[in-house]
Amino acid sequence: MKFSAQNPVKSLHLVSLGCTKNLVDSEIMLGKLKDYKISDDATNADVLIVNTCGFIDSAKEESINTILDLHEQRKDESVLVVAGCLTQRYQEELQKEIPEVDIFTGVGDYDRIDELVDQKRSAFTNQVFLASDTNERVITGSSYHAYVKLSEGCNQTCSFCAIPSFKGKLHSRTLQSLVKEVKSLVSKGYTDFSFVSQDSSSFLRDQGQKDGLEQLINEVDKIEGIKTARILYLYPSTTTLSLIDTIAESKTFENYFDMPLQHITPSMLKIMKRGKGVEKLNELMDHMKSKPNSFVRTTFIAGHPGETQEDHEALCEYIANYKFDRANVFSYSTEEGTAAAKSDALIDQEIIDQRADEIGEIIAKTTQESLEKEIGKTFEVYIDGESDEHEFLLSARKTTWAPDIDGEIYINDNELYDENNPEQLAFGQIYTVRVTELSGDKLLATVIK
Template sequence: MKFTETKPTKTLHLVSLGCTKNLVDSEIMLGKLKEYEITNDPTIADVIIVNTCGFIDSAKEESINTILNLHDERKEESVLVMAGCLTQRYQEELQKELPEIDIFTGVGDYDKIDKLVNEKRSAFTDEVFLLNETNDRVITGSSYHAYIKLSEGCNQTCSFCAIPSFKGKLHSRTLESLIKEVKNLVSNGYKDFSFVSQDSSSYLRDLGERDGLEKLVEEVEKIEGIQSARILYLYPSTTSLSLIEKIKNSTVFENYFDMPLQHISSNILKIMKRGKGVEKLKELMNSMKAVPNSFVRTTFIVGHPGESQEDFEELCKFVRDYKFDRANVFSYSDEDGTAAYEMLDKVPQEIIDERANFLGEIIKETTIQSLEQEIGNEVEVYVDGESEEHEYLLSARKVSWAPDIDGEIYINDNELLNEAGEAKQIEFGGKYTVRITELVGDKLLATVIK
């Protein structure tokens, strides 16, 4: 009897922190390390990768704590990799201060991660990594939805943001490259897409094209098999009324408008270097809201240097009056290398925290109001799987919502009668029409109609 010796499988544990743009980069690394079996248990992993976030203090702290905790529990011969934005931003300091880490790499070498792991060496390429259609990604977390990254870097000069200092200027992918990637994913069963970048509404401006997103909408609509799409992170000064109209008239793109405003006081917008007058900004926001079945999301920063109580009260009034469907509030974080870091009229931390809590409560109210408006409506949803709440409840998402950030709908049936009157199991990843019946806390409940 002949025995064949099987080579033991190497295992990989990957943690992706921060934004969905980071998630795409993490998926590139998984694609380059396909010979590894992914494990959720870091104590048995041969390779552990943390794709870090370096945006604000809380994100930096989470990145450092995560990697140190993983070092404490990893097995002796494993390889620990620290990748991404935080390492790019503080490469020299981190290499000195964290001898526990085996490999350091930044934002330029995601597609070389297999070589770095094999050779157990660190690397920092000067240029940021720009995805193309030949890069093999392993999509995580969904069998039907994928994020598509439009560009890297940013040409804006916001006073509070350090991203351009380590991600560089705007580098857009070509439209051809994007369309090829989407077509490949559609052929593999993906049907719902979220287009992301640091500043999505500037897409292709570095390549001399002012209406890049409008061109993208036109080309994506031609791809057979796409059921829905949305664009995340529009920037005020590069978003036009014609883009809003283009999205409104699209047969594929949801009427989803995600524009981080950061503030509404003309005084603070000027200090923040946000590059759009308040009247123009309000015109844009009202145009978005006027689109039928629109969904409007934003973010705000409170406590920026120079923010007076009057500025803050103006912001609160605007949020109450406008009634965003979803919003987030961030406490100002003093980031070295930014214009705001050098400003003298800093707001005391306890006032920043008070303002963040106060605005957070207003946002909770407007979010609940937005959810309450859904009761009684018939809406289309994607069913993701069993909910974490209860095994008999299914977790779904309204088609127009972005995954993970806009909410969850609980469905209390797992079967549906077909036209012949036979019970058919509800499929995960499937699209269904449901009727919203009630709101419990911040979760909508629904029953499937068809």
């Protein structure tokens, strides 16, 4: 994702890779460097920043390629800065192997990026940076939607995940800080929010409170001016039936349930250290699906060490039967320092990829079925602007859906149209639409209200 902003003096080009949590940190860096004019042109920028991802091999490769590409493009005397998860995780190796980079920093100095750029020096603070309501951000990509980060770090011990090794233990923001930030964003015109973290359902558990996310929902419901919100990244062992009920009863939060399951058989959940029995997991998933207009999203890992063909087949059957609205599958990637990396039951890469492909085909089918169910329905959408597909189509998103990941709806007709007032549809606003058909993976709809 690439960004732009304004200032007559020096220019800045920033590339944010990886997850939306990284995006929030990138927006904080843009806020600290607000005296720079932000440019889409890397060749003429005075400062270039890559906020890297270090989660899995493909993300690491993308980060390295982006760094080297920007170095090739940049002008003389420009400053190349590399920040984020990859540099935090491999700080010594990267500083040694990529001398082209002028400044290295990790995940603890986003709010000091202006100092580091001015002094042209690298720094790695031991503590992970935790956003607060005092951090001024430059919200990117939307005039009405913003991500809000609940916490940093994670207390889970998943066998395949290296995040706690460089992000540390769970550190939740205070409820007061979050409410203050949301109110500030609402005062600037933002009406739609996605709350994110490594493990959102554990919010405030590090402060001894097991219902932190429920408290947040209740407080956000009191804020005037918010139209919609959703929570991303629930964790099985810290999600309760009560939390699901609180989301469903909220006047603000959509019935959007995003819980990465990774697997479903008892043996694999134990190997993966996922901490929830299959019976309890099924109870949670069924409770989510039972809510009105619920939308359930998840992710799976194919080919984790110890996964048998029977485990794989059971997972395929579960995905096909549950019929998730959206899902993703990742081929297992061995990450240094994780429990899975030490396993003596590693699976051949060809088998891993084959299993991922099989799961991907099932997911494609269930996603298509989810979209087909929308034909003929009436619901609310945000209209984002003109579509990339055609100048006469508008791009919209169902209010339930998360931006950029759950799909796009094309508006191809407007029953409110008045030839004396042809520009009635305002971008960033909510309209009621009726879905008329499905073309490929895109719903087509008519504005009716």
